[in-house]
Amino acid sequence: MSLFGFGGKCEICGCTEDNPCYNPKHGLCGWADDKRTICTHCADKEIAEDPETEHCVNDSIEAQVIHLSREGMTIEQISDELGLGETYVAKIVKRDSEGGEQ
Ligand SMILES: [Zn+2]
Ligand SMILES: [Zn+2]
16 A cells, blocks of 8 residues: 555545646646645646646556557557657556556
8 A cells, every 4th residue: 555655645536756647737746735645636626627637647648558559559659659668658568468567
């Protein structure tokens, strides 16, 4: 449970410093409390309810990579498509094919 003991993890959306939320007007989220249990994009009602707020951006990038690789696209094609580094894409695809590690 305390994998993110140093960096914290938002209890609402599950974001971390490596996997933050993004809003075009407010940028990336930060911590709204000292204990790092809630992020600014969940604590601020206005941002939380903004449809443009995207929580845990890395998750959605990973989800897209996994989706495309399952569609049969190669790592090279996916990295072109999403503008990501091939090493990064390869890592996500490998983890997905191995059934995921916690
Ligand atoms: Zn949050
Ligand atoms: Zn957040």
